[in-house]
Amino acid sequence: MTLTPTGSVPTAVESPRLLEPLKNVQTMVRETTVLSCQISAGEPASDVHWYRSGKICKMFREITDDAKYEMSRKGDTLSLIIAVSEATDSAIYRCEVVNKIGKVRTECRLHVRRTSSSLYISCLSASIYTVCQKTSTFLLLK
Numbered sequence: 001m002t003l004t005p006t007g008s009v010p011t012a013v014e015s016p017r018l019l020e021p022l023k024n025v026q027t028m029v030r031e032t033t034v035l036s037c038q039i040s041a042g043e044p045a046s047d048v049h050w051y052r053s054g055k056i057c058k059m060f061r062e063i064t065d066d067a068k069y070e071m072s073r074k075g076d077t078l079s080l081i082i083a084v085s086e087a088t089d090s091a092i093y094r095c096e097v098v099n100k101i102g103k104v105r106t107e108c109r110l111h112v113r114r115t116s117s118s119l120y121i122s123c124l125s126a127s128i129y130t131v132c133q134k135t136s137t138f139l140l141l142k
Contacts, residue, residue, distance in 0.1 A: 014042040015102025019076055022095060022108035029114055033082040033089070037106050039097045040076055046099040048073060050080050053092045060094055085112045 019038035027033045050071055051060035063069050063080065070081040078095055090112045096105040 012043055013101050014040075016040060016042040016046050016097040016099060016104045018104045018106055021106040022093065024109045024111075026111045026113065027085050029086055029112055031085050033085045033110065033112070034079055035082075035093055035095075035108060035110065036077055036079040037095050038076045039078055039095070039104060039106070041097060042099050042101060044099055044101070046097045048078055049096045049098070051094040051096065053094075060092075082110075085110075087112050087114050 017040040019040055022035055022037045025033060025035060048071070050063040050069070052063055053060050063071075068083055070083065072079045072081065078097070080093065080095070082089055090110055092107055092109050094105055094107045096103060
């Protein structure tokens, strides 16, 4: 056993370790969305950071706690909660845990759909049809 200069017993040092990665999520607008992963924090204490990339600008920007986003940490489970999902929330999200020894990160893709039935256009018998979302009827486009 080695003692530190102050006479105390040193603690083990360990970098954060990924236990379960983030998973890709599909959700609907106006739904609460939870992105979760499990990361062992390691020693010494770790800092948790959440990031999101934009559709146009692929750079990641750090997310801060506000009315839209809530970050939670219960044991090894880290979660990012989006209170009311919007289509513009569709992006790649990253959770990163950092301490003095090292860091670990995991990413997932969030896809927020506007409606449960998607609007589609198909080509049938050389005519183009589309579905009217309000009435679920086919319309012939000329």
